[in-house]
Amino acid sequence: MSALPQRIFTYVRNTFAMAPSLHPSIDNGIKKGDANFAGGKLxxxxxxxxxxxxxxxxxxHNHACxxxxxxxxxxxxxxxxxxxxTDKLSVTANQQKLHIIDKSAAIQRNACKECGVHLFGRIEVDHPFKGLDFVHTELSDKSGWQEPQFxxxxSSIIEQGFDPSxxxxxxxxxxxxxxxxxxxxxxxLMDAIATYTAQKNKPSSKL
Ligand SMILES: N[C@@H](CCC(=O)N[C@@H](CSCO)C(=O)NCC(=O)O)C(=O)O
Ligand SMILES: [Zn+2]
Ligand SMILES: [Zn+2]
Structure with a gap:
């Protein structure tokens, strides 16, 4: 389905259905990750x-967003x-299919040009989370990834059309x-952002 019909379908389904899907890994309860899990492929x-x-x-910091x-x-x-x-992530096949979907965003989301899935989001500008890449572990065929924490x-879903009531x-x-x-x-995480901002605003800061 292309983008607009998909958004209309999602809006209608989520607004009028009895139980909107938050996310498949959350709807039926959360499965705890494995504390010793060492990673895998997406x-x-x-x-x-x-x-x-x-x-x-x-x-x-895995979370629903x-x-x-x-x-x-x-x-x-x-x-x-x-x-x-960032140093724990590498693109190991078909890198040529990736493109950055919005170069003006703080998080540069690298998505597949063909299927649209986002493989990773990287921060290149001055930012409290620079050095961390954003990833979706549901793209893995393994279990054991950290479960969502929060x-x-x-409220941002209302901006996208969800019924505020x-x-x-x-x-x-x-x-x-x-x-x-x-x-x-x-x-x-908000405290970490504020701490970074406070450091940056200090006259002697080298951040
Ligand atoms: N209401 C806006 C909020 C967008 C936003 O600020 N998103 C955060 C979190 S993304 C992962 O947790 C953010 O840091 N965005 C930076 C970026 O996306 O480049 C909306 O819904 O768009
Ligand atoms: Zn987000
Ligand atoms: Zn693809």
């Missing part, structure tokens, strides 16, 4: 010549996205599976 959704990305460790920019699977209201140090940018259903569903909801990132 693959795009092309039937052949898949883009392959190899991750050399587990992810951190309702923002308009993160990649979401079909019919889901939320993305699930985590971070990994839900971020929940139904937002409490979404927040309650997250709570029922043990995830706190926020309209930006979680407090520890």
């Amino acid at each position: 693959f795009c959704h092309c039937p052949s010549n898949k883009v392959e990305v190899t991750l050399g460790s587990n992810v951190l 309702g923002c308009s920019k993160c990649w979401k699977p079909k019919s889901a209201l939320f993305s699930v996205v985590g971070v990994i140090p 839900a971020a940018f929940v 139904q937002i409490d259903t979404v927040r309650s569903k997250f709570k029922s599976v043990g995830l706190e909801t926020y309209d930006v990132l979680s407090p520890p």
Whole structure:
């Protein structure tokens, strides 16, 4: 389905259905990851010549994200996205199929030109999270990845057309599976951003 019909379908389904899909890995409860998990490969959704990305460790700060920019699977209201140090990520097949979907965004999302899946998002500009890449572990064929820790940018789904009168259903569903909801990132991540900004604003700062 192309982009506009897909968005209309998702809007109608999620607004009028009894239980909108937050994300397939969240709807039926969350499966805990493996503390000793050492990483694995991510693959795009092309039937052949898949883009392959190899991750050399587990992810951190994995979270549901309702923002308009993160990649979401079909019919889901939320993305699930985590971070990994840039030096733990390498593109190991079909790199030529990748393109950056929005060069003006802080997170440069590298997506497959054919299937549209986002393989990784990298920050090249001065930013508190520079050095971390954003990835979607559902693109892996392995289990053991860190489970989602919280839900971020929940109110952002309203900006994309979700009925605001139904937002409490979404927040309650997250709570029922043990995830706190926020309209930006979680407090520890917001504190890290603020700490970085405070350092940068100091007259003697070299950041
Ligand atoms: N309401 C906006 C919010 C977009 C936004 O700020 N997204 C965050 C989180 S993405 C992963 O957690 C962000 O850091 N964006 C930077 C970027 O995307 O380059 C919306 O919905 O678009
Ligand atoms: Zn693809
Ligand atoms: Zn996002």
